[in-house]
Amino acid sequence: MSTKASQSTTLKAAVETAYEHAKPLGGGKNADYIPYLASVPSDLLGVAAVTREGEVHQAGDSQYAFAIESISKVPTLALVMEAIGPEKVRAQIGVDPTGLPFDSVMALELHRGKPVSPLVNAGAIATASLVPGANAEARWKAILDMQSRLAGRQIELSDEVNQSEQTTNFHNRAIAWLLYSAGSCYSDPMEAVDIYTRQCSTLVTAVDLATMGATLAAGGVNPTTGERVVSAEVVPHILAEMMMEGLYTGSGTFAYEVGLPGKSGVGGGVLAVSPGRLALSGFSPPLDGDGNSVRGLAALRSASVSLRLDLFGTA
Known part of the structure; x- marks a missing residue:
C-alpha cells in the first residue's frame, strides 16, 4: 500500500x-x-x-x-482582515480571550467598550460593522460570498433561522448600543446587529x-x-x-x-x-x-x- x-x-x-x-x-x-x-x-x-x-x-x-x-464569525473575520489588515483588526477589536461567556456585557464594560476578541458576540458585531460595502445589503452579500467561497459551494440564508433569531436578539442589540456609545461600532449599531444575525442564520x-x-x-x-x-x-x-x-x-x-x-x-x-x-x-x-x-x-x-x-x- x-x-x-x-x-x-x-x-x-x-x-x-x-x-x-x-x-x-x-x-x-x-x-x-x-x-x-x-x-x-x-x-x-x-x-x-x-x-x-x-x-x-x-x-x-x-x-x-x-x-x-457563531462559526460564522470566522468567515467575517477573514473578510475584514482582508479588507483592513490584521493590525487594524487588533487595534479596533482585539486579539485576547475575555475569560467570560460569549455574550458577556461585563467583558465589554471591563475593557471600556472595546470588545477584545472578534470571536465573542461584542467583537463579532464590531467586526460586522467593519465589513466594506456601500450599504447593508452590499455588506451582507460580501459576508455570504465569503462563507460560500470558503465552503466551496453556495451557502444560503435560512429565513426560518433568521426570523427566529431576529425576534429574540435583544441582548445583542443592547451590546451593539454599548459598542456604539464607546466608539467601537463602526456603522449604525442596529444595522450591524441585523447583518451579524443574518450571518449566523x-x-x-x-x-x-x-x-x-x-x-x-x-x-x-x-x-x-x-x-x-x-x-x-x-x-x-x-x-x-x-x-x-x-x-x-x-x-x-x-x-x-x-x-x-x-x-x-x-x-x-x-x-x-x-x-x-x-x-x-x-x-x-x-x-x-x-x-x-x-x-x-x-x-x-x-x-x-x-x-x-x-x-x-x-x-
Missing part, C-alpha cells in the same frame, strides 16, 4: 472511530433561547474531515444542514465546515475549488484568534485536550484546523455549559488524538 493510500485509510478510520466514540454519549441540551435551535433533533451526530488536498471523509449525519451560528453541513477549515489549513486556498480565498499572510492571524477564543470559556480546555485552533457555534457545530494538513468538524445539537457541542467535542478529541494532530505535541 502506498503512503498516500495508507494515510487515507488511517484518516477514514479515525473519522469513523470518532463517530462511534461520540455517538453513545449523553449530557448537554440544545440551545433553547433561539426557538429554531431548540427544535433540532438532539440525537443527530455528524463528523467530517477534509484534507488540504481535498480528500473528504465523513460519518453519521455529516450532510445534515444546520445553523452555522445560514445553513451548513459538517462537510461544509471541514472544507472551510481545510481552506485555512491549506493557507487560504480552497482544496475543492482551487480558489485562493484568503491571503496566506492573513491565515495565521485567524488561526491565532481561533486558538485564543474559538470555544469561548472552553477554549483553554480545547487547547489542552485537542491542541488545535477551533471554533464552535450554538447550533451544535464545532471545527478544528490542523495547519498544513486538514480540518475536522463535528455536529451535534446538545451543548455543554460553555455553549459547545458535547458529542462534537468528543469526536474531535478522539480524532486529534488518534491522528496525533496536537500542535503542542512533539511526536
